[in-house]
Amino acid sequence: MKPKGIHRLAYVAMLFNIIAWGMSWVSVRSVLKEVDAGQLGALRYLIASAVMLPVWLYRGRPLPHKSDWGLVALLGIFGFCFYNLGINFGEQTVDAGTGSLLISFQPIIVIVIGVMLGREKVRWIAWTGIIISMIGVFLTAIGGSAGFTLNFGTLLILGAALSSAIQTLLNKALTKRHSAIDTTTWAIWVGTLGLIPFSHDLPAAVHSLSTPAALHLLFLGVVPAALCYTIFAWVLTQVPIATAMSAVYAIPVFSVFFGWLILNEQPSPTTLIGGAITLAGVAWVQILTRQEKAC
Secondary structure (H helix, E strand, O other), X not given: OOXXXXXXXXXXXXXXXXXXXXXXXXXHHHHOOXXXXXXXXXXXXXXXXXXXXXXXXXXXXXXXXXXXXXHHHHHHHHHHHHHHHHHHHHOOOOXXXXXXXXXXXXXXXXXXXXXXXXXXXXXXXXXXXXXXXXXXXXXXXXXXXXXXXXXXXXXXXXXXXXXXXXXXXXXXHHOOOOOHXXXXXXXXXXXXXXXXXXXXXXXXXXXXXXXXXXXXXXXXXXXXXXXXXXXXXXXXXOOOHHHHHHHHHHHHHHHHHHHHHHHOOOOOHHHHHHHHHHHHHHHHHHXXXXXXXXX
């Protein structure tokens, strides 16, 4: 049994993450106006890599067990390279509402794979909340200004959702043997190496950035990348995977809010209703799974 204070901290950490990841969709759209998708991925994770370096040195330069090098490589490739390439290139042709819907298949993929492998047990209360959240995300998507669009970018974002699901399962396995911060550091470095070949002329890209875009890029590298992925790796060691993944459905709600606040993207009534339903589904899973655990 983990102390109640630790569980509360895990839920607070999840809330921080979904707010920051919601903002990240707005930041990605903002930076993509000035650099291409490959440059954005490489620059974002070069910043994240630089942030993680002094932490790694301070911790005594830990390295994974040799038996885990393969898993760390896969975590970096799927979680940080393939995922970001799919999102960045996909958002060039897919509107935010559709992107939010497609990436929200990630929790379903994670839970289904976990159940199939016998590593996770998901009760009906979690499935009910997940279904409610999916309905809310769908309404959020179709209520967007561009409606629901299907094109090649759709496949790229679905691939990103699959990559993110694989990342979550690998994270859960590796953090049983290594600390969350070390696992995230190694994976970010591997992912950054994978992203660099898809970029070009990075110094010129940095020089051409406006001040607002540069601030968005700095935020993307430091908070949603370096900090939030470290936090999420730790959260997965503290709460059931269904509980952690259900919170991911709230990301589009915060993305819509920040899009309205920063980009002046006006949400429709359908979007607002979808957001409310999404949050209700997330709350269903979070509250009832905690009640069940207390019984």
